[in-house]
Amino acid sequence: MIGTAALIGLALVGIACLLSFYRLLRGPSLPDRILALDTLAVNAIALILLFGLWMGNPINFEAAQLLAVLSFISTVALAKYALRGRIIEPENRS
Amino acid sequence: MTTVVHKILPRPILTAILIVLWLLLNNSLSAGQIFLAIIIGLLIPPLLGPRSQSPLIVKRPVALMAYVLLVFHDIIKANFIVARQVLGRNSALKSHFLIVPLAVTHPTAISLFASTITLTPGTVSCEIAPDHSHLIVHALHTDDPDGEIAGMKQRYERRIRDIFDESPRAAIEDNNT
């Protein structure tokens, strides 16, 4: 039963990925695309977890964890780039 | 005596958080992992350098627990409201930017308030004014912007001030963390 639920979940999250991908391509602005990438990363975390549930294998957690950390950092870096036009600023200017 | 303790444990709370995080990360309570966790908890805080601001002290832990439960309840409620709005028609939504004047002063309290606003029904905090005088909040749908602002201040900000006993004086005393 859990396997069936996980399969349904994989299908739903797959559609979610497509929708986020549509927003990523469509834009229209840079923050929109960053938001779409962030959502795509969250969807990917969900996919990894669902796959782990389907296989009955807890080994996928580390991947989910890494993706969560990485997606947050890249979202912040990209948002900062959209805001300032640069990511690392000289100290005396901030 | 206290200075010796202070030298070994400059930030006891951070040490505790690091130990718990390490054990959670490894999903284990074996003696070796606990030993490693304590080493990490003792090693990292002294490397961080001086604090950039005085810490905020939780004066009423019970109020903090109650606040967490309240926000948890509101998050669940928020999601069903957002679900209805996502599935409804776009034209039925009236979005507004709200300007929320801030009564809390400490940066930690402000970020707690802003995060709470983002996670609870229909509002996302968009910007904190550089002088910490107000927040700019986006509401997905509201008929009564002023009522919304008053409601959020009443429901969350009052409780945050209560938890930290916020007054300009509270930021100066930092001896018991």
Next chain:
Amino acid sequence: MTIADLAIAGLIVLGSLFVLLGSVGLAKFPDFFMRLHAPTKASTLGVTAILLASALLFSFRTDTPSVHEVLIIVFLWVTAPISALMLASAARHQPSTEPDKTKDPRQSKSE
């Protein structure tokens, strides 16, 4: 065990539905700030439900509590408002390419 199975399956489907909802909101809302609402709340809650399901499942499977899911849950909930705030301030300081459906805050400030 069947009740636990039922609860886990329910959490999985509910969580996936919320993740889908977050992306539907992202795809259909007409302006950036409205789009910001759906993924920050719905997707995060959806992943939380899936994480809870897997914490329950692997706790039952191995008979030892599996708690590191909590780490991801806390991390997601702490970071979601921060990335939302960063993106919102980035969007507010960028010239928008599409008409804003929401009222400009400077106008409502002077009211």
